[in-house]
Amino acid sequence: MTSTTARAVTRAEYCVIACAEAWRGDGEILASPMGTVPSVAARLARLSFSPDLLLTDGEALIIGDVPAVGAASTVTEGWLPYRRHLTMVMGGRRHVMMGASQLDRHGNQNISCIGDWERPRRQLLGVRGAPVNTLNNPVSYWVPRHSTRVFVEKVDMISGVGYDSAAAAGPSATRFHDLRRVVSDLGVFDFATPDRCMRVASLHPGVTLDQVREATGFPLAVPDDVPYTREPSTEELRLIREVVDPRGLRDREVRA
Template sequence: MSVESFARADVCAVAIAETFRGDGEILANPIGTIPMVGGRLARATFEPDLMMTDGEAALIANDEAFEWPDGKVLEAWNPYRRMFDIVWSGRRHVIMSPTQIDRYGNMNFAAIGGDLAQPKVQLLGLRGAPGNTICHPTSYWVGNHNAKTFVEQVDVVCGIGYDRAAALGPVASRFHEIRRVVTNLCVIDFDTADHRMRLRSVHPGVAVGEVVEATGFELVVPDEVPVSRLPTDEELRLLYEVIDPTNLRGKEVPD
C-alpha cells in the first residue's frame, strides 16, 4: 500500500494516535469510532504500554478496535467502579466528543439552549466529564468542525477548560490538562501563554481559512501552520488490515 492512497479518516486516526505519544503505561480511553481506531494505532506502534478497554468491563490487549473474531485477550477486569478508581488515580487519558467547546477547552455535551431547569435540547448529561477533566489528561474529537461546536461560550460546562482550572488554583489545575482537539479538518492545541486554542496543523487539502471560518471564535493561528502528519506505510497496513478492516472510520469522516 502506497502512502498516496491514504484517506482523510486515516490522517484523523494518526492525529488521535499522536495525542497519546509519551503517555506510557496509562489507560488510553478514546470514546467514539475514530478515537478508538487512533488509540489502537498508537498502541500498535509507538506507545506499546497503553492499556485499552473493550468498551465494556475489560482491558484487552487486542489490536482490533471493534471486533475480536479470535476472542479477547484480557489483561484486567475493569467494571465501572474500577474505572472511577483509575480516573481518580490520574492514570488515564480520555478522548470525548463535545457538542460545544470554547477557546479554553470548556466542553458541553449535557444540554443546549433554554435554561438548566428546562433545556431546549437535552443531550447526554454530565456523564464523567467533570471528573475526567480535573483528574487526568483529556483530548477531544470533533468529527464535524463547525461554528456551532466551536463557540464563544458553552451552555453547560461539563468538562472544565484552562481558564476555570486556573481560576481555582492548584486544587483544580494540578492534574488538569486538555492536550489536543482533533477534528476532521485540523489539530488544535493549547500551547499559548494563557492556554487559548491554537491551530497546530491542518490536514492535507485543508486551507487555514477553512478552519478559521468553521470556528466560532478567534483561533490563534501561527504564521506557519504545518500539515498534519501523514500515515506511514506501516500505519496504513495496521489500519486497513488489522485495526479497522471494515473501515468504520471512513463512514465517520468520508473523503
C-alpha cells in the same frame, strides 16, 4: 507499496493519525477512546509507537490483544469493573478522548444541553464523568464535524472543565488539569498559548486556514508557520486498513 496501501490517504486516516499522536509517550496508561476514529487511533498507537498503552473491551476487562474495531478480544489481562475504573480516573492513570457538542476557546466542553440549563432547547448526554475526567487525568477531544455549532464563543453549560474555569476554581482544580489536544476533521488544535486559548497546531492536507476560521465561532491563535498533519507511514496505513479497521468504519465518521 501493496495494493492496499497504494491508495491515497483519506481525511479519516489523517484524523486517525492525529488522534493516535495524542497517546504518544503516555506509557502504561489506560486509553479511553470515545468514537470510531479515536478507537482506531488508540489501537494504532498500541501497535506502533505506544506499546505499553492499555486497552479495554469497553466494559469490564483490560485486554491483552488488539482486535479490529467491532471485533471481540480473545486475550484478557485484567479485570476493570466500574469501581476500579473510577479509582484509575481519580489517580490520573487514564487518557480519555471525549467528544464535544460544544467547545470554547479555553477548552470548556458541553455535552449536557443546548440552551439555558433551566429550560434547555435540547437535552444531550448529561454531564456524566466529564468534570472528573478533566480535573484528574489527561483529556483530549475528538470532533468529527468542525463547525460554528461546536466551536462556540461560550458553551451553554460547562461539562468538561476548560483552562479558564480551572484557573478560576484554584489550585485544587489546576493541579492535574491537562487538556492535550482537540482533533477535528479539519485539523489539530492545542492550548499552547500564554493565555491557554485554542491554537491551530496543524491542518489536515487539503484544508486551508480560511476554512478553519470560517468554521470556528471564535478567533483562533495561529502560529507564523502552520504545519500539515503528518503523513502516515506505509506500516501505519497497513495497520489501519488491514488490521485495525478492515471494514472502513472510519470513513463513516469522517466525510471524504
